[in-house]
Structures are given as structure tokens and as C-alpha cells.
Amino acid sequence: MTAVGLAVVQPSAGERFGSSRGYRWLLGVAGALGLAASALLTVDKLRLLANPNYVPSCNINPVISCGSVMRTEQASLLGFPNSLLGLVGFAVVLATGAALAAGAVWRRWYWLGLQAGALLGVVLVHWLIWQSLYSIGALCPYCMVVWAVTILLFWYTTLANLRSGALPVPGRLAAVVRELDRYHWAVPVLWYGVIALLVLNRFWYYWQTLG
Numbered sequence: 001m002t003a004v005g006l007a008v009v010q011p012s013a014g015e016r017f018g019s020s021r022g023y024r025w026l027l028g029v030a031g032a033l034g035l036a037a038s039a040l041l042t043v044d045k046l047r048l049l050a051n052p053n054y055v056p057s058c059n060i061n062p063v064i065s066c067g068s069v070m071r072t073e074q075a076s077l078l079g080f081p082n083s084l085l086g087l088v089g090f091a092v093v094l095a096t097g098a099a100l101a102a103g104a105v106w107r108r109w110y111w112l113g114l115q116a117g118a119l120l121g122v123v124l125v126h127w128l129i130w131q132s133l134y135s136i137g138a139l140c141p142y143c144m145v146v147w148a149v150t151i152l153l154f155w156y157t158t159l160a161n162l163r164s165g166a167l168p169v170p171g172r173l174a175a176v177v178r179e180l181d182r183y184h185w186a187v188p189v190l191w192y193g194v195i196a197l198l199v200l201n202r203f204w205y206y207w208q209t210l211g
Contacts, residue, residue: 035086
């Protein structure tokens with residue numbers, strides 16, 4: 001423990017930053033899913049811009065409707081389609097996972113950068129969730145894929161950085177981090193559960209008509 005009360009784990013040769021096989025797989029699979037969803041969103045958005053009467057493939061019913069979401073200001077937060085951010089971000093995630101699988105070793109600054117990107121991503125995703133539920137009043141399936149993988153990437157990137165020492169842990173919280181790592185699945189399950197309950201509650205009036 002350092003003088004300021006931080007427990008810093010020095011990764012050994014067999015435990016480098018982000019070296020976990022499961023984490024490498026997560027980066028690859030989540031990056032690929034997020035990239036695919038972002039690409040589909042981008043293609044549909046471009047088609048919608050070219051033809052305002054275009055009906056996106058993910059328009060299923062009044063609630064699950066990509067078109068309703070794509071036409072809003074929230075879908076272009078920075079002046080261009082949000083999906084372009086996904087194309088860049090998930091491409092980086094996928095490339096990182098592939099490089100790790102090939103034996104690459106990234107320095108601590110890289111993992112801190114990935115952590116910052118994951119944090120920004122999860123904040124943006126939750127803003128979009130709120131907007132979809134309580135402002136737009138519609139859900140986009142491709143967007144929900146992005147929500148799901150972004151939450152996983154943020155959670156497991158945080159755990160990986162805490163475990164490796166890229167993020168120093170206060171000594172008194174080391175036991176908490178160990179338990180979170182041991183039951184790593186519990187947080188995303190609860191996280192998804194809360195979002196699912198919010199969706200059910202928001203659109204309960206519609207779900208009732210399906211019976």
C-alpha cells in the first residue's frame with residue numbers, strides 16, 4: 001500500500017493489463033456486435049435522409065420503431081448521426097480485443113483511455129435510454145444492442161483495470177473489489193433488470209394490448 005492508502009497491483013508477466021482471456025473475448029464479441037448495430041443504424045439513417053418515406057427494417061410496431069428514433073434531434077446529438085460515434089468507438093474496441101488475442105501488450109495510459117471512452121459511452125447510452133423512454137416514446141432494437149454491449153464493456157473494463165492495477169484501489173476497498181470480481185455477473189444482471197423494468201413500466205399501456 002502506498003503512503004496515500006492506495007493498493008496498487010503490479011501486474012506480473014502472466015497478468016498484464018487486460019490479459020484475461022474472457023475479457024479479450026468480451027472485447028471482440030461486444031465490439032463486433034456494437035459495430036454491426038452501428039453500421040445498420042448508419043445505413044438506415046442515410047437511406048432515411050435520402051428518402052423521408054423510407055421505412056427502416058427495424059420498424060416493428062408503434063413502440064419498437066427505429067424510424068421514430070432516427071428522426072429526432074437526440075439521434076444526432078453532435079450534429080451528425082450518433083451511430084458514427086459507435087462505428088469509431090466499437091472499431092477501437094474490436095481492434096483492441098484482436099490485438100490482445102494476438103499477444104499485444106498495451107501500456108497503462110491506453111487502458112485509462114479505454115476506461116474514459118467506456119465511461120463516456122455509458123453516460124451517453126443512459127441519456128439516450130432516458131430520452132427514448134420519456135421524450136421520444138419509442139425503442140430502437142439496434143440502439144438497444146448498443147446499450148447492452150456498452151454497459152458490459154464499461155463494467156468489465158472497469159473490473160479489468162481495477163484487477164490489474166491500472167486503476168489504483170484504496171486499501172480499505174480492496175476486499176469489496178475482490179467480491180465484485182468474484183460475483184462479476186451480478187452487477188450487469190441487476191443493471192439490465194432495472195432497465196427492463198423501466199421499459200415495461202413506460203410502455204405497459206401497449207404491452208397490455210398484446211394480450
